[in-house]
Amino acid sequence: MATKEATWAYRDEFGDGFGRTYFRRFGDEVVSSVGLGTYLGEPTDAVDDRYRAVIRTALESGCNVIDTAINYRHQRSERAVGEALAESEVEREAVLVATKGGFVPFDGERPEDPGAYVTSEYVDTGVLSVDDLAMGSHALAPGFIDDQFERSRENLAIDAIDLYYLHNPETQLRVRSREEVYDLVERAFERLEERRADGELRYYGVATWEALRVHEEHASYLSLPEIVSRARAAAKSVGNASTGFRAIQLPFNVQMADAFTVEAHEGRDGSESALWFAQNAGLSAFTSASIGQGGLADRVPEEVGSLLAGDSPVQRAINFARSAPGVTSALVGTSREAHVEENVAAGRFDPLGAETFDSVFE
Numbered sequence: 001m002a003t004k005e006a007t008w009a010y011r012d013e014f015g016d017g018f019g020r021t022y023f024r025r026f027g028d029e030v031v032s033s034v035g036l037g038t039y040l041g042e043p044t045d046a047v048d049d050r051y052r053a054v055i056r057t058a059l060e061s062g063c064n065v066i067d068t069a070i071n072y073r074h075q076r077s078e079r080a081v082g083e084a085l086a087e088s089e090v091e092r093e094a095v096l097v098a099t100k101g102g103f104v105p106f107d108g109e110r111p112e113d114p115g116a117y118v119t120s121e122y123v124d125t126g127v128l129s130v131d132d133l134a135m136g137s138h139a140l141a142p143g144f145i146d147d148q149f150e151r152s153r154e155n156l157a158i159d160a161i162d163l164y165y166l167h168n169p170e171t172q173l174r175v176r177s178r179e180e181v182y183d184l185v186e187r188a189f190e191r192l193e194e195r196r197a198d199g200e201l202r203y204y205g206v207a208t209w210e211a212l213r214v215h216e217e218h219a220s221y222l223s224l225p226e227i228v229s230r231a232r233a234a235a236k237s238v239g240n241a242s243t244g245f246r247a248i249q250l251p252f253n254v255q256m257a258d259a260f261t262v263e264a265h266e267g268r269d270g271s272e273s274a275l276w277f278a279q280n281a282g283l284s285a286f287t288s289a290s291i292g293q294g295g296l297a298d299r300v301p302e303e304v305g306s307l308l309a310g311d312s313p314v315q316r317a318i319n320f321a322r323s324a325p326g327v328t329s330a331l332v333g334t335s336r337e338a339h340v341e342e343n344v345a346a347g348r349f350d351p352l353g354a355e356t357f358d359s360v361f362e
């Protein structure tokens with residue numbers, strides 16, 4: 001598990017030359033505001049090798065946030081993270097390792113008959129019932145989350161996971177009502193609270209694509225305050241003194257700013273955006289698609305780009321995401337060493353101040 005001592009020592013060792021607020025508090029720990037994502041890329045041995053090298057380079061150049069999910073590249077990304085952590089000279093306790101469960105993963109490659117694979121691996125074995133599935137590929141049933149958590153621990157080859165997200169919980173809204181989805185989320189949270197009590201998990205959260213950045217009437221909407229209240233109830237029913245619900249993950253970049261602009265979550269100041277709600281509620285936000293899944297690599301819109309510091313459009317795009325309220329770390333996916341070096345080096349520049357950031361939206 002990441003520890004206070006090791007993450008602060010990491011900051012002392014690798015923190016030279018970074019700009020203002022590059023390292024940020026996450027619980028008692030301190031983490032880099034540029035994180036490494038492992039979503040994209042072909043499920044091949046060659047890309048596994050590249051990811052292993054990239055993760056080691058990230059860790060050894062000042063990035064101690066690694067984000068993955070069991071279904072990414074059919075479990076290959078989680079396994080690459082585990083191998084890179086074991087090979088790196090950076091100690092495991094200095095790194096925030098985050099993963100996710102929800103999408104039924106394949107094992108190394110896409111099977112010829114995906115439906116038959118899901119049936120034999122999960123339904124016939126009693127881990128899932130057909131009714132648990134949305135789109136034939138997503139489930140949050142508590143027993144399934146237990147199973148996935150265990151498989152992730154094995155893939156990552158670590159005793160404890162620092163941050164575990166329910167992955168795109170809004171997918172369940174395709175097959176059940178919002179109230180039923182909240183109930184399902186609460187029961188899955190109870191399992192995660194139990195893992196916390198057993199010392200196998202530090203914090204948990206939800207990683208979403210649409211749920212938190214759309215209006216209430218949207219079919220994919222989930223209320224962040226309701227999710228927080230379900231987490232509190234889960235902690236209480238398990239007997240934990242406080243909840244481990246600590247983080248949200250959602251897309252945010254220069255061209256997808258709804259996490260900051262769509263006010264759909266009832267907070268202490270009325271309706272708030274997901275990022276403001278997170279900031280006010282003491283939650284950490286981790287941004288996905290921080291460079292628009294590669295779309296901002298060559299060009300950041302001039303009116304914003306001119307305000308941002310950085311040697312390249314990618315660095316300016318990353319620094320935009322790092323500047324938003326509530327953001328602990330901007331996740332950027334890459335399987336190339338030159339790219340990870342460029343991305344982490346974005347942190348050598350200061351993020352925007354609050355007033356300049358706000359001025360972008362005026």
Ligand SMILES: NC(=O)c1ccc[n+]([C@@H]2O[C@H](COP(=O)([O-])OP(=O)(O)OC[C@H]3O[C@@H](n4cnc5c(N)ncnc54)[C@H](OP(=O)(O)O)[C@@H]3O)[C@@H](O)[C@H]2O)c1
Pocket residue numbers: 036037038039040041067068167168207208209249287288289290291292293294295297314331332333334335336338339340342343
């Ligand atoms: N719903 C969810 O929970 C969710 C959804 C999406 C993403 N995520 C997480 O968030 C992370 C970040 O999002 P993302 O990977 O989808 O999108 P992203 O970080 O915005 O963009 C990744 C893409 O940009 C390219 N790239 C990275 N650095 C570059 C550079 N310096 N110059 C040029 N191209 C560069 C990468 O290709 P190369 O490999 O060629 O560098 C990759 O194709 C993911 O990896 C994942 O961990 C979560």
